[in-house]
Amino acid sequence: xxxxxxxxxxxxxxxxxxxxxxxxxxxxxxxxxxxxxxxxxxxxxxxxxxxxxxxxxxxxxxxxxxxxxxxxxxxxxxxxxxxxxxxxxxxxxxxxxxxxxxxxxxxxxxxxxxxxxxxxxxxxxxxxxxxxxxxxxxxxxxxxxxxxxxxxxxxxxxxxxxxxxxxxxxxxxxxxxxxxxxxxxxxxxxxxxxxxxxxxxxxxxxxxxxxxxxxxxxxxxxxxxxxxxxxxxxxxxxxxxxxxxxxxxxxxxxxxxxxxxxxxxxxxxxxxxxxxxxxxxxxxxxxxxxxxxxxxxxxxxxxxxxxxxxxxxxxxxxxxxxxxxxxxxxxxxxxxxxxxxxxxxxxxxxxxxxxxxxxxxxxxxxxxxxxxxxxxxxxxxxxxxxxxxxxxxxxxxxxxxxxxxxxxxxxxxxxxxxxxxxxxxxxxxxxxxxxxxxxxxxxxxxxxxxxxxxxxxxxxxxx
Numbered sequence: 001x002x003x004x005x006x007x008x009x010x011x012x013x014x015x016x017x018x019x020x021x022x023x024x025x026x027x028x029x030x031x032x033x034x035x036x037x038x039x040x041x042x043x044x045x046x047x048x049x050x051x052x053x054x055x056x057x058x059x060x061x062x063x064x065x066x067x068x069x070x071x072x073x074x075x076x077x078x079x080x081x082x083x084x085x086x087x088x089x090x091x092x093x094x095x096x097x098x099x100x101x102x103x104x105x106x107x108x109x110x111x112x113x114x115x116x117x118x119x120x121x122x123x124x125x126x127x128x129x130x131x132x133x134x135x136x137x138x139x140x141x142x143x144x145x146x147x148x149x150x151x152x153x154x155x156x157x158x159x160x161x162x163x164x165x166x167x168x169x170x171x172x173x174x175x176x177x178x179x180x181x182x183x184x185x186x187x188x189x190x191x192x193x194x195x196x197x198x199x200x201x202x203x204x205x206x207x208x209x210x211x212x213x214x215x216x217x218x219x220x221x222x223x224x225x226x227x228x229x230x231x232x233x234x235x236x237x238x239x240x241x242x243x244x245x246x247x248x249x250x251x252x253x254x255x256x257x258x259x260x261x262x263x264x265x266x267x268x269x270x271x272x273x274x275x276x277x278x279x280x281x282x283x284x285x286x287x288x289x290x291x292x293x294x295x296x297x298x299x300x301x302x303x304x305x306x307x308x309x310x311x312x313x314x315x316x317x318x319x320x321x322x323x324x325x326x327x328x329x330x331x332x333x334x335x336x337x338x339x340x341x342x343x344x345x346x347x348x349x350x351x352x353x354x355x356x357x358x359x360x361x362x363x364x365x366x367x368x369x370x371x372x373x374x375x376x377x378x379x380x381x382x383x384x385x386x387x388x389x390x391x392x393x394x395x396x397x398x399x400x401x402x403x404x405x406x407x408x409x410x411x412x413x414x415x416x417x418x419x420x421x422x423x424x425x426x427x428x429x430x431x432x433x434x435x436x437x438x439x440x441x442x443x444x445x446x447x448x449x450x451x452x453x454x455x456x457x458x459x460x461x462x463x
Contacts, residue, residue, distance in 0.1 A: 099161075127166075170302075172302055297342045359445070363432060366389075393430060408453045418442070
């Protein structure tokens, strides 16, 4: 998610650096009225389960992650997050947790905050097609947007491990900055099953090419969309709607000329284009201060339904590891500056899957983080720069870790039985999101936390 820093505190609506290599339980929150390890009174009422991890190196032994087994249980989808994009420590932690879930828990699919349509050729590369150095040729965004190390590690893992993982995309094309990755495969499909319908794709691409050239993200595309005449904006929306309706109506014919799976992929790709078109308007309104409440949910529901799509199209019993920003995976409503921003992917997945969905937020205790600042002159729509953070506020997970003397360690904390006040409200009520603080009942949003003490900007990012 492109989540720009907010001017104030965000709010929730209703709804291998560790010196200590032990994995014995540690205090996250002290008992009521007792001083924490740092001599301050922590806002807790009981001992919280927190395990110190030994390393972030994905090649090292995995025994210290055994506490994750109980958190995961037999759930079908486990989401692992990140508190900020473009952080090396989060990427390495993902690799290690992903390896653990594959080798110890039987997960076989890795779903990523990555375009649904773009993921199919990338999955073939990850399974061993082409050469190791061809990642940028297969997908430039995967090579330049901070996922390069993760993708090369996954290719090596699939080649050398006895527990290979399929790769699945869940997102709109290139995070909402283009339509071509979704529509070009649809055009190829229609040439085979319905050449007369090609003109609909051609029209959509013709209109979108007028403003999307050079756009590297939805943040860059939205202001360019606003520069179109209203007639052109409406034409794009109308032609995509007609294309989707035609696919739905002609499904039996298309399937008879191809296969059910190929049809389903084509339809889902057109749906991606429709959701992206909506997000042009929604993101432009947000950047202009005129956004409708929950408007960004259109992307969130697409991602949630994509996860369900992959479950429905997988072998029975398939288990998925889902990786995305904490803002996407958490199970509570997302609000910034008092306004309802989105009904999150995680919220939708919780409704769809219930106990078959678990979430692990990745957080840090550093005093700085890479942040994305809006910049219309940049191809990606923002400038990436270091943001210095204020001390964590009481009630936040970062403050709790610090008070417990765990800020300099790598830790895994089970939140499922986290302490609450007399009214039943969780005592942990805040978590950092990029350079802001998100107020939310943390144990209701996440089942566990993995915390790292340092933050390093991903060196593979090319902007």
